[in-house]
Amino acid sequence: MPESRPVLCRTCMERLGIPDADEGPCEICEKVRAGLHLADTINPDFEYESFNVGIVMPPGPQEREGELVSAYHLRGARSFKTEMNRELRERLEERLGKRADVVDPDVVFEIHIPKGRVFYHLKSLTLSGSYNKYDRTIPQTKWHCKACRGRGCPRCNNTGKMYPTSVEEIVGEPLLAATKGRETRFHGAGREDIDVRMLGDGRPFVIEILSPKVRTLDYAALEAAINEDERIAIHGLAPCEKSLVEALKMGAFRKTYNAILDKTLTIEEIKRIEEELVGEIDQRTPIRVSHRRSDLIRKRKVYKVIGKNSKTTELEIYCDGGLYIKELISGDEGRTQPSVSQILNMQVQCKQLDVLAIHKDTDN
Numbered sequence: 206m207p208e209s210r211p212v213l214c215r216t217c218m219e220r221l222g223i224p225d226a227d228e229g230p231c232e233i234c235e236k237v238r239a240g241l242h243l244a245d246t247i248n249p250d251f252e253y254e255s256f257n258v259g260i261v262m263p264p265g266p267q268e269r270e271g272e273l274v275s276a277y278h279l280r281g282a283r284s285f286k287t288e289m290n291r292e293l294r295e296r297l298e299e300r301l302g303k304r305a306d307v308v309d310p311d312v313v314f315e316i317h318i319p320k321g322r323v324f325y326h327l328k329s330l331t332l333s334g335s336y337n338k339y340d341r342t343i344p345q346t347k348w349h350c351k352a353c354r355g356r357g358c359p360r361c362n363n364t365g366k367m368y369p370t371s372v373e374e375i376v377g378e379p380l381l382a383a384t385k386g387r388e389t390r391f392h393g394a395g396r397e398d399i400d401v402r403m404l405g406d407g408r409p410f411v412i413e414i415l416s417p418k419v420r421t422l423d424y425a426a427l428e429a430a431i432n433e434d435e436r437i438a439i440h441g442l443a444p445c446e447k448s449l450v451e452a453l454k455m456g457a458f459r460k461t462y463n464a465i466l467d468k469t470l471t472i473e474e475i476k477r478i479e480e481e482l483v484g485e486i487d488q489r490t491p492i493r494v495s496h497r498r499s500d501l502i503r504k505r506k507v508y509k510v511i512g513k514n515s516k517t518t519e520l521e522i523y524c525d526g527g528l529y530i531k532e533l534i535s536g537d538e539g540r541t542q543p544s545v546s547q548i549l550n551m552q553v554q555c556k557q558l559d560v561l562a563i564h565k566d567t568d569n
């Protein structure tokens with residue numbers, strides 16, 4: 206038995222099954238009920254189909270309920286928080302004319318009683334598609350200026366960015382305008398260097414739009430608007446599950462590249478490359494990325510190389526994802542073995558690189 210007889214409302218008394226409580230201003234739910242009028246202020250100015258509610262409690266009531274539950278050995282009683290959430294959901298369903306969904310709602314109304322206000326948490330909108338990049342000056346995602354880390358400084362002309370734009374921004378800006386969202390997060394199935402074009406069927410991506418106020422979109426029109434910028438092209442823009450982000454990050458897709466060399470090789474040299482470059486490559490983290498990638502030796506395979514001469518020599522290389530192609534050619538001072546330079550015993554550089562294909566069906 207507790208030290209003093211509890212004072213409870215009739216609802217809490219019956220819910221918990223405490224027969225000898227005094228009826229009066231409830232020690233458990235009184236303070237919370239006083240805050241529930243906040244729910245009447247919920248008045249969304251955004252599009253949503255479903256909602257859930259959460260209550261941030263003032264200190265006290267839950268602890269008091271816990272004490273009573275243990276003092277009276279009340280196993281299995283529904284907590285008042287659960288009860289109130291249910292009550293609120295029903296009240297709001299009726300008033301707002303929307304469906305309550307506790308699993309995956311478009312918005313969660315957080316009724317913050319201590320702060321005396323309601324916070325709206327809108328579910329992100331997640332879209333997938335593929336992009337091509339036809340320009341050798343834009344990165345995939347926004348890069349913060351190294352000097353100011355995004356705050357803005359003279360070096361970056363107060364933009365906070367290293368580059369004027371990116372695939373992320375070209376794709377994201379029309380989407381932000383259409384959804385009135387707050388910001389975007391861009392996830393690619395890998396990324397190409399800034400000076401590398403992404404050709405063929407493109408690279409799969411997912412873009413998340415945070416806090417979208419509009420969810421019904423005309424995807425064909427948005428794609429067309431994005432594709433007005435001729436530096437890139439996207440296709441297949443459609444809603445997707447957020448779990449696709451993980452799948453994109455985990456997938457090690459094989460790639461086909463076209464590399465233009467800085468030298469013209471003889472037919473015999475091309476033949477040697479086509480034969481000797483195929484197989485396992487030991488690649489130590491390239492010098493140029495060693496400041497942001499841990500130093501280790503990766504083993505990746507080259508499956509096929511086809512060389513041809515036009516102005517200089519071009520190599521079409523079919524290989525595992527995660528292989529650095531510029532270093533596969535230069536050798537990176539012996540850090541990539543074998544390499545084109547090593548096989549021919551002369552320094553060869555990759556002058557220009559394109560991704561021709563990302564092979565989704567050979568995930569390994």
Ligand SMILES: [Zn+2]
Pocket residue numbers: 213214215216217218231232233234235
């Ligand atoms: Zn009560």
Ligand SMILES: [Zn+2]
Pocket residue numbers: 350351352353354355356357358359360361362363365366
């Ligand atoms: Zn800066």
